[in-house]
Amino acid sequence: MKALPIEWVLPALRTALDGGGNAVLIASPGAGKTTRVPLALKDSQWLQGRKIVMLEPRRLAARAAAAYMAGELGEKVGETVGYRVKHDTKVGPSTVVEVVTEGVLTRMLQRDPSLEDVGLVIFDEFHERNLHADTGLALCLQAQELFRPDLRLLAMSATMEGEAVAELLGGAPVLTAPGRMFPVETIYADKRPERPLEEEAARTIRRALAEHEGDVLVFLPGAAEIRRVMDKLEPDEGLCVQPLYGQLTQREQDEALRPARDGRRKVVLATSIAETSLTVEGVRIVIDSGWMRVPRFSPRTGMTRLETVRVARSSADQRRGRAGRTAPGVCYRMWTEAEDALLEDRAKPEILEADLAPLMLELAVWGVRDPSELKWLDAPPAASVSQAKELLRSLDAIDDEGACTAHGRQMAELGVHPRLAHMMLRGAESGLAGLACDLAALLSERDVLRFERGFADADLSLRLDAAFGYGALAAPGAAADEAACRRVRQDSRELRRSLSARDTPEQAGGKAQAGLLLAFAYPDRIARRRPDGRYLLAGGRGAAFGTRQRLSGCEWIVVAELDDAGADGRILLAAELAEADLPQAFAGRVTAEESVCWDRETGSVRAVRRQRLGAILIREEPVRAPDPDRQLEALLAGIREEGLDILPWTAATRQWRQRLAFLHRIDPESWPDGSDEALLGSLEQWLGPHVAGFRSRSDLQRLRMGEVLETWLSWEQRRAFDELAPTHIRVPSGSRIAVDYSDPAAPVLAVRLQELFGLHDTPRLANGRVPVVIHLLSPAGRPVQVTSDLRSFWRTGYFEVKKDLKGRYPKHYWPDDPLEAVATNRVRPKP
Template sequence: MEQLPIHQVLPDLKNILASSTNAILVAEPGAGKTTGTPPAFLDEPWMEGKTILMLEPRRLAARSAATYIASRLGESVGQTVGYRMRMDTKVGPQTRIIVVTEGVLTRMLQSDPTLGDVGLVIFDEFHERSLHADLGLALTLEAQAVLREDLRILIMSATLETERVSSLLGGAPVVDCPGRTYPVETVYSPVPTAAHIEKSAAVAVRRALAEQPGDVLVFLPGEREIRRTQRELEAAILPQGTVLRPLYGQLPQTAQDAAVAPAVPGQRKVVLATSIAETSLTIQGVRTVIDTGLRRTQVFSPRTGMPRLETVPVSKASADQRRGRAGRTAPGVCYRLWSQEEHYRLPDENVPEIKEADLTQLALELAVWGVPDPAALPWLDAPPAAPYAQGAALLRQLGALDASGAITPHGRSMAALGAHPRIAHMLLRGQGLGAAPLACRLAALLQERDLLRGPAGGDCDLTLRVEALLRFERSAGADGGGADLAALRTVQRESRNYLAQLKASPGEEPDSSLCGLLLSFAYPDRIGQRRGEGAFLLSGGRGAAMREGQPLERSAYIVAASVDDQGPHSRILLAAELGEMQMLSHHEDSIVEEAEVYWDKDSGSVKARRRTRLGALILKETTHERPSAEEAAEGLLAAIASEGLEVLPWEKGPQQLRQRMMFMHGLREDWPDVSDSALLESLADWLGPYLHGMRSLRDLQRLPLARALEDLLDWKQRQTLEQEAPTHITVPSGSRLPIDYGNPAAPVLAVRLQEMFGQQDTPRLGGGRVPVLLHLLSPARRPMQVTSDLASFWRNTYFEVKKDLKGRYPKHYWPDDPLQAVPTSRTRPVK
């Protein structure tokens, strides 16, 4: 048997797992970790009578790994080595190594948290940090801690944050293994920013075929770019014997196998692949990699509650993984379609999926596990709070969780299907209505690329896709009605898988008029109400619009199954019409009847109405009887809170009282706060009792604001207010002058200078703590001096001011000693 680099470190790895339960293996590409590690542990004493589970991030990788390991043992898949993935399992009674996709591990843990017949769980290619891998590890670690102290966990990757992962695994030892790769030359070949990716990729392929030997692997972000690049190459003149092989997740298994298999002698293979070929797979014969530097990822928007697909640059780690594909079997070359300067700006690692994804399914799995709070589990990166909360809220809306966040029987049934909770809910509701065949077809359609191409694909009506599928089925696969035949075959296969899961019979041809109703079960937050000109308000509160000219734009109600999240209004990509009676009959539990008292700005008064509402959608609205006095008061309070305190009649008396109270609050914290924010916050308490019988802004002008404010003070405080913050002060001339508390920190007394003769010190407020700010005026009441220290003014400044005043007002009395002079409020001196 061929010796792989991994065999050099397997003895160390065996010793570690013989004495401890967790280990980490960092093995470079080509080391043989995926195929060489699992069989090495079959004969370990602690593995007696137990199986090994190895997780692979993708179906193709899982199937390929199982096939290769089995071949190295001289067996077929299903004997010692098998695989298990959704709707495709090959295991037998003697199977001891089971390669599974990550979602399968979650299902196994949910059905048997002890993993009783498992001795070792291997997480392969963990650096990809898929959501299911993070969840599977969190659940496995808790099962190990609580139920299975003997369960072994091995994390394997080519690149990994070993310190963080080791810490998560309780200080697990790390084993490093060199790879067996050949040198790869890197050629940076940047393309113009405006160039179409498929044209640039096709040019690079033709260059590689001319310059390099062997097969070519091209990394493209998604299926759309793969198909376009394939068409570009098919239209070009390629060397004799060149074959084009697409490779992406939704491709039928036979086509995927053809892409991975060695080329026929005399042929050169060009594999056009997504990130599916980045790790785990060795595609025989590849000597050249062409990397566009892009990947497609689904990003969840907490703002809208909707996921969206984004094309983003790869990380440096991903670029290195892709580059390494060219050196697995011989020296190779990697053409990177970006500059070396751009490479330095790439992120070091991809963002873990748990930080960007829709977390609804994660929330459902944790609820089934019995831990609705993710903080109770060990995570490398904890689920972000906002998208997790939105996922839990959606689950409550779907009936999967009760008000306390606990799983319901319906939620358990949803989780057992393994589909996204929206899809699972639709399948179960459809089954309950006897419409399981249509629900299964819709579920498959929603998870497959769009069936319709060309002009037909511009129509967003999902019913057209259902009818194309039914036509395809009636014709036994001969007539796709212009739809994509390969996609139709995939949808038909997936819909049959869903039927098998539900244990439902195909029945008669389904009624496509139920499409909208079934979709509304999956997307209760995306029931749309027509606004006009293709625009709809969704029940979740977002606006969305169709492209102009869509037949569905005339529908009163639709359900938006696919919506992008670009700009202030999302664009509806797929939808179906929802009948009003269907909506009222099947969503009655979510329809709310409410009486609302509201402020009508136009009339400046409180009005009342009755509403029938589904989420943000107003299904019916009527005015009802005149609101009661209590309702009117509540409406006025809401209006004041919205419009601000300025709508109240702040005449001189109430305004001064409020300012005096603010002055006292600045001195004593136990005094009521009458600032804008405090009064608005406590409107109902201090103003509510005075609103009885009032219904409009005009009525508010009768409010006794002074009395309302005084009621905030007890008897003792009222007495203190008069003593320490009086409205007026009597000055030496005998005049009783008002105090301006407009600035509560520095109350102002405006007084003619002559009226203060004989007053040595500044008058004080607040029990002697705060001097007033004196605005000393001329006989014509013009400000001459501002001071809060009258004694200093008499000593230092008065004589300068006196010269000026004596020149301007010669008939007035300006004594040399103001402290001995007689104060006067008259315009002429006393004789």
């Protein structure tokens, strides 16, 4: 083996681990940490015959690392060094170093929480902070604490800030190794690109090939961009252009890592899969688009979508370093130097933005109901944890206390998202295991169809046709991605093997039940068509197709994928659902309710029986004889909504309320409050007994409000009511004058002045406690004076008023002494 910079720190690393503790290793790109550290430690005595397990963030890196280490030992993969990745395992009885990825470490921990045959777990490229690495480290730390104090943990990275990780690992030492990097020149764009990304990338590739020697590694956001750039480079002769992304076969990925066999210059178009732990032979030029595609979970919609985002500075530096692994190189960055200053230092850890349903299921199987029981570098957000638990409960994976159910344990063993695992198990119970596995494979990968720009049909059955041959592909503008189809078929075969160990019914053929199976996975995304063509999801969210499609006219669909834009998300992937499947398959979710409520439009109590699936109304029928108590409650609620004016008030009953308000004001302990607020708040007491059996506004018009109000008072109150707050007061002229109680603080007696001659004092109410406010009127009925002290008016104010009135009404009677004069309601008193 040739010497690598990592060897300078290996003695200190051995010492740290020999002491029985954990360690953090920061080694610059090219130092050799990934391939040299496991080999340097494999013969440590403290292993005592146990294995070293190294977690890699990507399958390609795991296989490449294992192959390189085996080659260094002069062996084949599967002897001393092996690997375990999704759907691919190469280990043997003599394997000491196992390179694993994705959920493999978690599966190992679930099967054996003490990791009895493992002496060291290495977390490589830990700076990427993917969810599997954070979960694996948290579980390993608890296993170390509870079962295996002799288990060693080592976190390695090129760009990680080691202090926080070292503290999490119990104050572990931080070791640093220099890298072996050749100089790399960085060339920025002169200005922000104006062309589409693929055109700018192709232009930059041609420029780089003309200006520099060596092969080219181009970083692009995803497979779609890679294909479009390939199309633009195909006419160029003398080039070997190869893609490199996760959905390719192992053979295709390995081919991308090798130098071109015929001596041609090679251009590798890669996603961030090539960012770390890989050396692409012959690469001297890196072209970085500055973009990457990451999964982002939306708590608002409960869905994960791939988003194209700017790379962080740490990622950009890792990409740049690919150009200096074997010789001096150059990195073309497709952004300006000014834009470079705006890059974030590091990408956010996946645990802060991911769908946590898989994590919470793993923790439930582990026996942890609250993530705070474990040690995390970044704790899972409480809102995302709550949402994940709610989903798992809806899938019967955990109980109301958060404990894992037997069904949940079966789900976890399948190694797919909990939604898909639930679908597979329910599908197997229904005799649809094969179709369920096909769907799970399709939904776990990127789209197997390519569409012309501007159009993409959302019908999931088209994907079944393309990948599995359920029918002939009949989608204008669509073509099957054969590489993606092969991978999906491979995944489906593996999933079928996972289910074959269970005693399941025979699989049913055809794709007609795809919607039913999809509904098992996404019960909250069952959707019904609205009259305007949009859809309402069971979870309450709106959805719509962006264009007219095959599924646009379906009454019921299930939405597997939906964007997160606006009130009505755009449906990206869906399947038709037969309404006949709902009652049986989702009997536990379909709720029946009897609604008795006030209908403002009809002005009546409306009683209906409804069946609902979440927010979706399945059917509705009238109830002819609703519960009397609920009918009365709805009627009174309608009165509160409409206001008291819905009742048949008369002038007399309105005055009655005003008189009551007067008495309540002066003696609130003895008299009830008759205000609108008080009456609306106590409808049950004073009105309820009189409207039993009523259902409508017209029924209410039959009420005799005078009788209703009087029954509100006791017999003693009714007897005193007229005496304390009389409707009229008889004045000296013999007239009965109505008292105006519209202002409870100051009842008014409006009377012609001449009718009060001979009355010395102001009339009083409430047994003399409250004087009325007298509005003295002219013979024409116009106010001339207001007083609450009639005696004082006769002494002082009368004579001024008399002068004015006598001039205007000379025929009327205007005595010099009003206290001795005869009152009259005529022009003059009778002789």
